[in-house]
Amino acid sequence: MxxxxxxxxxxxxxxxxxxxxxxxxxxxxxxxxxxxxxxxxxxxxxxxxxxxxxxxxxxxxxxxxxxxxxxxxxxxxxxxxxxxxxxxxxxxxxxxxxxxxxxxxxxxxxxxxxxxxxxxxxxxxxxxxxxSASPRTERPVPHSDAPNPGSEIVGFVNSLGGLAASLTALLGLPGAYLGAKMLRRSARENARTSTGDSDGDPESDSRENGE
Structure with a gap:
């Protein structure tokens, strides 16, 4: 050793x-x-x-x-x-x-x-x-009840879309009514033509014009 x-x-x-x-x-x-x-x-x-x-x-x-x-x-x-x-x-x-x-x-x-x-x-x-360790800064988490500007804008756009759809439906009613009336009149005229009644019925005509 x-x-x-x-x-x-x-x-x-x-x-x-x-x-x-x-x-x-x-x-x-x-x-x-x-x-x-x-x-x-x-x-x-x-x-x-x-x-x-x-x-x-x-x-x-x-x-x-x-x-x-x-x-x-x-x-x-x-x-x-x-x-x-x-x-x-x-x-x-x-x-x-x-x-x-x-x-x-x-x-x-x-x-x-x-x-x-x-x-x-x-x-x-x-x-x-x-x-000592340096303090770490944490970003605050937004509260769930706080207003969300983005959601307000989306809601406004959706409401405009619903209003536009309602207006389209309302404006379309007169056109649909007139189209149905014209179809009924065309069918009657075709029926008279096929039976040879070209002169027509004045009383019937007056009723159709009043419709």
Whole structure:
């Protein structure tokens, strides 16, 4: 076991600082960390600390405050056996209310695939502020009793259509009456012609003219 510890080499643990966290109550943000087999220049505002690599590595994250939940998104144990190796870890960090959160990061080196610990870092803490969620503006729902201009227009058009139909029916009555009267007169004249009574009956004619 001593030989395994002596075979470890200096590596680099890189993680996000509070400036990179944008925590909002009710929303989730990603917290990332990585281990390299050799020192690398930090990316952006990330922070670094020296660790012992060259073994099976595990990085754990614990979260406290503001009803926060941390959900791992990567395998907890990964290999960093050579100086060119690099392993990455990430977590969903979701606070439920505004306030302060503390993220506690710890890296552990294991002997091969066993649970025998070769090296473990002291807890690394990151503190961040959780902001309130922005209020969402909801559009009011129209009340069912409110007047609807569109329905009033449709009702007015329908009433005009009914009035037009009534007027058409009224205007059509005299024409129908006159047409029936002309048909009756034509039938009588045809009957007289067929019987040879061309002179007709003056009394009958007078009655027809009076109709």
């Amino acid at each position: 001593d030989r395994a510890r002596k075979a470890l080499f200096k590596g680099d643990l890189e993680y996000e600082g509070s400036d990179l966290l944008n925590l909002v109550a009710g929303d989730a943000d990603i917290f990332e960390a990585s281990i390299s087999g050799s020192w690398r220049k930090p990316t952006g505002k990330r922070l670094t600390t020296e660790i012992h690599a060259g073994a099976e590595m595990r990085v754990d994250l614990k979260c406290f405050g503001a009803g926060v939940e941390c959900t791992p998104l990567a395998s907890p144990r990964q290999s960093v056996l050579k100086q060119k190796d690099r392993a990455r870890w990430s977590w969903w960090v979701k606070p439920s209310r505004p306030g302060k959160v503390t993220l506690m990061l710890r890296a552990t080196s294991y002997y091969r695939a066993t649970d025998t610990v070769l090296f473990e870092t002291s807890p690394i803490t990151v503190q961040a502020t959780v902001k």
